[in-house]
Amino acid sequence: MSKVLDIHGSKPNEEGVTEVGHEPTTADRLYVPAIAAGLKTTIRHFFKNLIGKEKYTQTIQYPDQKVEYPERFRGMHRLVPREDGTSRCVACYMCQTACPARCIHIVAGESEDPSIEKYPVVFEIDELRCVVCGLCVEACPCDAIRMDTGYHPKPVYSREDADFGKADLLKNFGRHETEGSRRTARPPATAAGTGRVDRSSGDGGAGGATGGY
Amino acid sequence: MEAYTPYLWDLGRIAFMFAICLGLAGPLTWAERRQSAMIQDRIGPNRAALTLFGREIRAFGLFHPIADVIKLITKEDTINIHADRFLYNVAPFIALFPALMTFAVVPFGPDITVGGEVHRLQVARMDAGILVVFAISSIAVFGVTLAGYASASKFALLGGLRASAQMISYEVTMGLSVLGLVLIFGTLEPSAMVVAQGELIGGWLPRWGVFVQPLSFIIFFTAAIAENKRIPFDMAEGESEIVGYFVEYSGMKFGMFFMAEYIEITVVAGLLTTLFFGGWQVPYLMDGVEFVNAAGTTIVGTGFHFPWGGQLYTGEWVGAGLRVGAFLFKLIFLCWLQLMLRWTLPRFRYDQVMTLGWRRLLPLSLANLVLTAAVVLLI
Numbered sequence: 399m400s401k402v403l404d405i406h407g408s409k410p411n412e413e414g415v416t417e418v419g420h421e422p423t424t425a426d427r428l429y430v431p432a433i434a435a436g437l438k439t440t441i442r443h444f445f446k447n448l449i450g451k452e453k454y455t456q457t458i459q460y461p462d463q464k465v466e467y468p469e470r471f472r473g474m475h476r477l478v479p480r481e482d483g484t485s486r487c488v489a490c491y492m493c494q495t496a497c498p499a500r501c502i503h504i505v506a507g508e509s510e511d512p513s514i515e516k517y518p519v520v521f522e523i524d525e526l527r528c529v530v531c532g533l534c535v536e537a538c539p540c541d542a543i544r545m546d547t548g549y550h551p552k553p554v555y556s557r558e559d560a561d562f563g564k565a566d567l568l569k570n571f572g573r574h575e576t577e578g579s580r581r582t583a584r585p586p587a588t589a590a591g592t593g594r595v596d597r598s599s600g601d602g603g604a605g606g607a608t609g610g611y
Numbered sequence: 612m613e614a615y616t617p618y619l620w621d622l623g624r625i626a627f628m629f630a631i632c633l634g635l636a637g638p639l640t641w642a643e644r645r646q647s648a649m650i651q652d653r654i655g656p657n658r659a660a661l662t663l664f665g666r667e668i669r670a671f672g673l674f675h676p677i678a679d680v681i682k683l684i685t686k687e688d689t690i691n692i693h694a695d696r697f698l699y700n701v702a703p704f705i706a707l708f709p710a711l712m713t714f715a716v717v718p719f720g721p722d723i724t725v726g727g728e729v730h731r732l733q734v735a736r737m738d739a740g741i742l743v744v745f746a747i748s749s750i751a752v753f754g755v756t757l758a759g760y761a762s763a764s765k766f767a768l769l770g771g772l773r774a775s776a777q778m779i780s781y782e783v784t785m786g787l788s789v790l791g792l793v794l795i796f797g798t799l800e801p802s803a804m805v806v807a808q809g810e811l812i813g814g815w816l817p818r819w820g821v822f823v824q825p826l827s828f829i830i831f832f833t834a835a836i837a838e839n840k841r842i843p844f845d846m847a848e849g850e851s852e853i854v855g856y857f858v859e860y861s862g863m864k865f866g867m868f869f870m871a872e873y874i875e876i877t878v879v880a881g882l883l884t885t886l887f888f889g890g891w892q893v894p895y896l897m898d899g900v901e902f903v904n905a906a907g908t909t910i911v912g913t914g915f916h917f918p919w920g921g922q923l924y925t926g927e928w929v930g931a932g933l934r935v936g937a938f939l940f941k942l943i944f945l946c947w948l949q950l951m952l953r954w955t956l957p958r959f960r961y962d963q964v965m966t967l968g969w970r971r972l973l974p975l976s977l978a979n980l981v982l983t984a985a986v987v988l989l990i
Contacts, residue, residue, distance in 0.1 A: 433952070
């Protein structure tokens with residue numbers, strides 16, 4: 399018989415059945431021992447939470463205290479800029495195809511730079527539809543879209559406001575970047591001007607070296 | 612001026628009593644919520660804040676009682692159109708007053724001598740002190756029952772009826788459990804009982820009620836919690852089922868029932884302190900004991916006289932201060948214990964409440980009384 403069921407010291411009978419619980423004994427009818435046992439537990443909790451070093455209470459008082467998100471936390475999307483500030487995106491539709499929520503909308507245009515075939519005229523993400531799966535980041539061949547901002551999509555007043563466009567997404571930056579360092583931060587080495595990530599340079603995985611998705 | 616001095620003393624005593632009763636009621640509502648939070652591994656209310664000089668002061672949520680009172684006072688006072696308006700309005704007062712009155716017989720300090728006159732630190736000193744407690748506390752049942760009756764609500768009526776049955780049942784037990792102490796100390800007067808509890812049994816154990824009548828203490832404590840209609844005896848309230856006799860009340864009228872409950876906690880703690888925990892007595896702090904000071908002269912006065920031989924002279928004033936402090940400490944400890952019990956125990960069923968009252972505690976208290984009477988007679 400399992401120990402969990404054996405809560406009152408009952409033993410299994412001949413048929414192997416353990417009866418849980420029992421008729422109240424004299425001690426049970428007196429209530430006092432049971433009350434004392436209960437008080438022992440509540441008083442232990444009370445004093446440990448009041449003055450103890452290690453408390454039972456695990457509450458995080460949200461607006462005042464915030465949880466440190468893990469390094470690979472998938473937050474708000476961002477478009478990674480090139481050194482000139484334009485998006486690294488080459489409008490290949492890989493992310494739009496990969497997206498299970500169909501929240502990415504891209505309209506491609508022809509790039510003036512002959513080394514880059516296409517660029518996104520429109521790049522919109524409907525953050526209300528997004529299921530935060532990170533497949534767009536995995537799919538991107540150019541490391542142009544990342545989810546390493548470290549914060550959630552901001553609350554909005556209307557559904558339209560939740561469609562974040564290219565300009566909005568380019569403004570976001572990674573949690574380890576700052577406003578000042580972002581413009582000068584060199585993007586990972588790309589292969590022959592295509593914007594494609596040169597994986598051999600150690601830009602490990604879809605998220606890039608600086609922080610996860 | 613001379614002629615008014617006794618009245619000033621009376622006013623001072625009454626003010627001190629009200630300060631204890633009302634001053635503890637607010638913090639007790641806070642303590643109840645914070646303490647239950649601590650017991651249940653939560654944080655509890657802590658966000659009521661006061662901003663002073665640009666700094667936000669939260670004081671562990673101590674402003675919550677103030678916020679609550681402001682809320683209750685400014686709330687709409689609704690009255691059911693079928694309600695009996697007079698009884699409906701008077702019921703909260705009838706519920707609140709006995710709670711406040713009972714504390715009058717509780718001594719909160721020893722007699723002190725100021726300018727050759729002896730002053731008592733007790734609002735009312737009556738020979739029938741304990742009987743007055745029971746007489747007044749049985750009025751409280753009227754407030755509750757009237758509230759239930761006048762509300763013109765079935766749930767309120769049910770709550771009021773349950774409360775009256777429960778309070779009357781447990782009053783019997785409560786009175787009988789104290790009789791043992793009355794036999795032992797030979798007085799009904801609380802301050803005389805406290806003085807009698809200053810003696811030592813066998814030279815080391817204070818002669819407190821809890822040591823001479825432990826069973827009586829458990830019965831009285833149980834009955835007192837039942838009188839106060841708190842969990843595990845909250846049949847009259849029954850938040851999870853009928854809400855209770857005050858279900859129709861709103862605003863500060865509800866607040867008065869709520870306040871009465873917390874004042875009753877203080878009163879129960881005061882009575883337990885006086886009857887069972889030696890009132891204002893500090894263990895081994897005694898009056899009229901001989902002390903030998905450094906110069907080798909012997910003085911007679913108030914001071915510690917430890918059973919293991921040590922002596923510490925405190926003088927009358929320090930002694931009195933220590934004793935009032937001891938009374939307040941015991942009072943607050945017993946309030947804390949009552950809150951602790953409330954958040955430890957599950958509720959009884961109504962038939963269990965009645966069974967416990969009439970078939971367990973009443974015979975037990977009668978047996979305790981007979982046994983005590985026999986022992987007192989033989990010794």
